[in-house]
Amino acid sequence: MPSAIPEEMLAAQVTEFKKPYKIHNVPTPGKDLYEHDLLVKVAVASLCHTDGMVTDGIMGTKLPCIASHEGAGTVVKVGSAVKDFQVGDRILCCLTYHRCGECADCTGPERDRQYCSKVGGYNGVTRDGSFAEYEVVDGRESWILPDNVSFQSAAPLACAGITVWGGLVRADLKAGMSLAIIGGGGGLGHLGVQFAKALGLVCIAVDARDEGLQLARDCGADVVIDARQSKEQVVEEVKKWTGGQGADATLNVSDHETAAALGAAVTKMHGLLVQIAQPPNVSIPFAEFVFRDVRVHGSLVASKNECRKMLNLVSEHNIKVQTNVFNGLKEIPKAVELAHSGKMKGKPVIIIDDEAIADEKKSGLKMV
Template identity: 30%
Template sequence: MQIKAAVARVQGAPLSIEALDIEDPRDNEILVKVVATGVCHTDLVVRDGMLPTPLPVVLGHEGAGIVTKVGRAISKVDVGDHVVMTFNSCGRCPSCQDHHVSYCHEFFPRNFFAARADGTSALSKQGERINGNFFGQSSFACHAICHEANVVKVDAKFDLELLGPLACGIQTGAGAVMNALKISAGKSFAVFGAGSVGLSALMAARVVGAATIVAVDTNDDRLAMARELGATHTINPTRVDATEEITKITGYGVNFALDTTGMAAVIRGAVMSLAPMGTCGILGASAMGTEITLDEVHFMSGGRRLMGIVEGESVPEVFIPMLAELNAQGRFPFDRLVKFYSLDQINEAIHDSETGKTIKPIVRMS
């Protein structure tokens, strides 16, 4: 079958809209007609060559759509089901067996190597291999092949065009608060970076009842949005020292901090903003080899903790439908972050994401 897709061919260059061939799904695969796909920072990091994904490749890993074909071994979904495609996992390693699928021992090859487990790709163009299976989907396309491990069935009552970002960015931010940090009512929380991930974390902190919610960002428009979504305080670090300001607000530092930037200096500041026994989570993608420097005495003497978080430590089959329901109830309004683009406008969507013009772009495939 021939499909329309956005192909990354050159590091840092615009994606090209091309007609590709896609194979029929194998016995253990699912073909999804993609309705819409979120644009995530990770897509841009990979396009720019900062992670080991081969080119040419079809990126996209926040796809939502309708199942059109299933392999003979598939029992989780059927033709016509509405689904969200999330990150892939092996299902067999100790982490997967313990229901910690975001820490799958094969997370990198299953998600970043853009190939099936046997090294093949379902995508091609006139005999040229186009790498696919990025995050088990490659959903910058009108159709994508995914797997039982990374497909999540959702109720048809939800707006399918809106749900794609729940697969990664929104899930990551909200899950960091709800699943990894496990912030409880009355606690204090600071998020560094008020993009889609950070604002999702902020909304989740409000859902769980955090008493003090601080958003830190250099973009005043993002800070204004943060206040509308539930931040009790906002800080622009170009004007004041964020750590000092957080200490003034709380008296001793926050119980929890979350860095979404992946920048070593910001992470250090987030850790310095912690109260004794406080925990800082980090989840921003950065270049391989990036190192973090901490004040050892401050870190050790206060019993502070630093933890990495992948995909919000969620169980997608449970967490994605829960976030969709919270949105439907008006308690988790991530729809306020999005702007829609057509597939032909995908480079505009990427540009608007990079420049901060749009918090969360979603690309419609129709």
């Protein structure tokens, strides 16, 4: 029997830009639930690079706003028009809220539908998100978790996972082709490595941290290259493993000022660089994409149906999300400190619903 929904809940809000989160009690949402929405009891939420952009005021966020757009939890209430979910379902909390369903993106190719220009908002970015005990999400954008995917693994997939998956969708590679990942040992990169291997790609991970290089190895990268050597050396190493051509496609998930240029340099002539990282400026020497015809494609996240494919891949291939666990919303400052230290391996996650985690352990399933 589900417990009663309280009048108030604990949450971490952005109340001032460039200031720490305010962790305090706020009213619980969902009393007047929109017909297509779900009220979710958040089990786990994760910290993302974009959260720092929100707190810096870069994303146009109206304050106060509950942070985090990476969450997973249990449905406790459904809107009147919801048919695909019921109370008790374990779900991935979606980022997108209320696409219009009518614009060129919403009615266009599946791979572009998340770009709706008339969207109602983005959880944890322009509206309240997952750093709270309860969250309202759009049931038309959310997805039920496979039975063997834990809340702890799922939360980072809500953005980090679907973001790097969206880059792979745009790379459009076939099994046996080569993929380089700049930042291959980071929060997004280590997922990209595992996704690439599950899809049968030859994966070349490039990173500039000892922790990142080791994580990329642990995740099964075919080749791991230290970006702290010269660009020319990195390019030669990539060519050595790709028949002298360079990678068929490259994902750049590093926001270092030289990362995009390196990504273009390691990509073969006529190949594709997918730019995922969001530095203030993306700088690539003209010779890379003019003289070598390297195409550059920006990529944000991916659609609901691509999310389903990603979750199925995680479930079927036992993909592991490297997490750094913090217990309770009051430990968020520690998670932020770790994320800024440069020593983190993987993703910081916050356990919010201890009971939901205990229930997973009792299930007897081998969780990923």
